[in-house]
Amino acid sequence: MTGQQRARGLSGAVAPDNDLETAPEALTPEQEAATKNQVFLAAERLFAVHGFQKVSVRDITAEANVNLASVNYHFGSKDALLFDIFRRRTAELNRMRARLLHEANDAHGGRPPVRAILEALIGPPVRWLDPNGDRLISVQFLIRARSEGTEAMRDVLRTDVSHLRRFADALRAARPDLPEVEVYWRLHFVLGMVHNNRFAEFDRLNTLSEGLTREDEIEPLIRRMVDFAEAGFSR
Amino acid sequence: MTGQQRARGLSGAVAPDNDLETAPEALTPEQEAATKNQVFLAAERLFAVHGFQKVSVRDITAEANVNLASVNYHFGSKDALLFDIFRRRTAELNRMRARLLHEANDAHGGRPPVRAILEALIGPPVRWLDPNGDRLISVQFLIRARSEGTEAMRDVLRTDVSHLRRFADALRAARPDLPEVEVYWRLHFVLGMVHNNRFAEFDRLNTLSEGLTREDEIEPLIRRMVDFAEAGFSR
DNA sequence: TCTCACGGCAAACAGTCGTTCGATTTCACG
DNA sequence: CGTGAAATCGAACGACTGTTTGCCGTGAGA
Numbered sequence: 001m002t003g004q005q006r007a008r009g010l011s012g013a014v015a016p017d018n019d020l021e022t023a024p025e026a027l028t029p030e031q032e033a034a035t036k037n038q039v040f041l042a043a044e045r046l047f048a049v050h051g052f053q054k055v056s057v058r059d060i061t062a063e064a065n066v067n068l069a070s071v072n073y074h075f076g077s078k079d080a081l082l083f084d085i086f087r088r089r090t091a092e093l094n095r096m097r098a099r100l101l102h103e104a105n106d107a108h109g110g111r112p113p114v115r116a117i118l119e120a121l122i123g124p125p126v127r128w129l130d131p132n133g134d135r136l137i138s139v140q141f142l143i144r145a146r147s148e149g150t151e152a153m154r155d156v157l158r159t160d161v162s163h164l165r166r167f168a169d170a171l172r173a174a175r176p177d178l179p180e181v182e183v184y185w186r187l188h189f190v191l192g193m194v195h196n197n198r199f200a201e202f203d204r205l206n207t208l209s210e211g212l213t214r215e216d217e218i219e220p221l222i223r224r225m226v227d228f229a230e231a232g233f234s235r
Numbered sequence: 236m237t238g239q240q241r242a243r244g245l246s247g248a249v250a251p252d253n254d255l256e257t258a259p260e261a262l263t264p265e266q267e268a269a270t271k272n273q274v275f276l277a278a279e280r281l282f283a284v285h286g287f288q289k290v291s292v293r294d295i296t297a298e299a300n301v302n303l304a305s306v307n308y309h310f311g312s313k314d315a316l317l318f319d320i321f322r323r324r325t326a327e328l329n330r331m332r333a334r335l336l337h338e339a340n341d342a343h344g345g346r347p348p349v350r351a352i353l354e355a356l357i358g359p360p361v362r363w364l365d366p367n368g369d370r371l372i373s374v375q376f377l378i379r380a381r382s383e384g385t386e387a388m389r390d391v392l393r394t395d396v397s398h399l400r401r402f403a404d405a406l407r408a409a410r411p412d413l414p415e416v417e418v419y420w421r422l423h424f425v426l427g428m429v430h431n432n433r434f435a436e437f438d439r440l441n442t443l444s445e446g447l448t449r450e451d452e453i454e455p456l457i458r459r460m461v462d463f464a465e466a467g468f469s470r
Numbered sequence: 471t472c473t474c475a476c477g478g479c480a481a482a483c484a485g486t487c488g489t490t491c492g493a494t495t496t497c498a499c500g
Numbered sequence: 501c502g503t504g505a506a507a508t509c510g511a512a513c514g515a516c517t518g519t520t521t522g523c524c525g526t527g528a529g530a
Contacts, residue, residue: 035477051383053288057518067479072519074477079518147382147433148286154435161443168443182459184444189463192431193424198382200389201423208396208403209419224417228424231470232463270507292488302508307489309507314488472530479524486517494509500502 036074038064043071044085048140049199052082052148079150086145086153089138094163096124101166114233117170118190118226125194126225130218143198175233190229271309273299278306279320283375284434287317287383314385321380321388324373329398331359336401349468352405353425353461360429361460365453378433410468425464 042064046055057078061068075081100120104112125142128135145153164187171183202215215221277299281290292313296303310316335355339347360377363370380388399422406418437450450456 051288053286056516058516067477068518069479069520070477077518144382146435147379158435158438158442161439164443181444181447184440184448185456185459186463187443188431188436188440188448189428189460192429192436193427196423196427196430200381200393201427203393204396205419205423207393208399208422209416212416213419213423221420224420225424227470228421228467231466231468233466234469235462235466291486293486302510303488304490304508304510312488474529475527477524477526479522481521481523483520484518487515488513489515490513491511492509493511494507496507497505499504 035064035066035070038066039070039074039081040085043081044089044141045137047082047085048137048144051144052150079152082145082150083152085141086149086156089142090156092138093124093128093142097121098163098166100124101170105170111173112170114171114174115226115230117167117174118229118233119222121167121190122194122225122229123222126197126222127218129197129215129221131216139197140199143195146195171233186229186233189232193225193229270299270301270305273301274305274309274316275320278316279324279376280372282317282320283372283379286379287385314387317380317385318387320376321384321391324377325391327373328359328363328377332356333398333401335359336405340405346408347405349406349409350461350465352402352409353464353468354457356402356425357429357460357464358457361432361457362453364432364450364456366451374432375434378430381430406468421464421468424467428460428464 043060046059046063057071058068061070071081075084097120104116104120125139128139168187205213278295281294281298292306293303296305306316310319332355339351339355360374363374403422440448
């Protein structure tokens with residue numbers, strides 16, 4: 001990111017003809033309460049599209065139309081803002097996955113088949129890819145966090161596997177005939193499939209297939225991924 | 236990356252007791268010819284481990300024990316150095332894959348089965364993961380380039396799919412019964428599996444499996460990946 | 471009406487970045 | 501030995517980074 005313009009407060013947007021009035025341009029309640037949220041959303045969007053290191057605090061505050069100091073005032077630091085976004089989105093995704101896994105447990109007497117487990121694992125992050133939803137940015141952010149995140153984020157990713165363990169346990173229960181280590185490897189492969197759903201990879205796939213692939217058709221994509229992964233588990 | 240020490244020439248490493256001699260410490264032939272190569276290798280190693288934006292030119296030249304200006308003198312710019320590494324390693328990988336695909340063609344009368352194609356696609360980059368080899372850094376660099384690369388690198392990745400097209404064509408020939416679009420999607424899934432083989436992901440997998448998974452056993456890993464992918468293509 | 475904590479603001483801070491400069495050294499070649 | 505091109509050197513440049521500072525306007529509660 002190169003050309004950035006000075007972040008200006010909302011009062012800077014008044015029409016230039018009422019200079020004498022100099023009305024303080026009172027902020028509406030939702031506006032003044034929304035500054036922190038505007039920063040949050042602008043940062044998530046910019047980070048998701050351009051990457052973490054390439055987006056400066058000035059880029060964020062300019063995009064959010066707030067003052068430069070807002071990031072440090074509301075979040076403490078740029079890294080803390082990053083971690084805040086990461087933590088919230090990760091929690092949302094984990095909650096969604098856990099609920100689907102729980103439902104699969106209920107529907108299958110505590111022992112869901114492989115396919116139901118994979119649907120709970122793959123479905124939520126892929127459903128977030130829907131361009132008609134408002135989650136596309138969030139999932140791109142999370143995918144990026146995996147390779148470009150701060151030290152704190154990488155620590156969480158590396159050490160906090162409690163959520164994944166529930167899926168690993170469920171898969172082991174569904175395939176007790178399989179050596180344990182094989183289950184872990186196949187889970188790793190499935191996660192690789194999911195994490196590969198970046199904008200750039202879709203672009204490349206579209207170039208290769210000459211427009212045949214349509215990543216905006218979400219449910220068919222989920223079905224394809226679950227089909228592929230289930231087949232991978234079938235032996 | 237924080238603490239960097241001033242890059243010093245090789246003459247700075249002379250023993251301190253022969254100050255009077257002040258011999259110019261003549262560089263051996265391989266040393267003087269090696270400056271560009273030292274920069275290349277140091278940069279590849281640092282980029283592979285820490286990421287592109289986090290490594291400064293000063294970090295590189297300090298690691299390579301050369302002068303700060305060497306990067307710009309020999310490569311033009313930091314981005315050009317990055318692109319040079321990317322281009323060379325990509326060409327090597329593509330050559331290796333193409334050779335295996337060619338051999339598979341010869342061995343199967345021009346129409347290799349899915350498994351042979353997948354082995355040519357998966358084998359080379361995973362074989363580079365061997366910690367006993369000298370390619371581990373290169374493959375980690377290439378994986379990182381995929382999400383953190385410069386604009387020029389992303390352009391290449393997005394538009395130059397000529398190499399992948401040979402694999403897509405081979406897979407379509409091996410599975411003429413399959414709708415074309417399904418082949419492209421499954422190829423995308425396989426590539427996702429391959430690109431997920433990062434240090435951080437292995438760390439996470441090891442935490443999850445409590446040390447059961449051994450990513451340094453290369454051939455078993457290749458077999459697992461090909462098994463999984465072949466099964467995914469089996470329907 | 472006064473008070474005060476809160477949030478927004480412009481400006482500056484100290485540090486790091488990639489890159490460039492001019493001088494010096496090196497070394498093959500005549 | 502002398503010459504010139506290539507390579508290396510220390511030092512600096514200007515731009516950009518995240519963060520901090522001091523000031524100001526606001527509005528709810530005493």
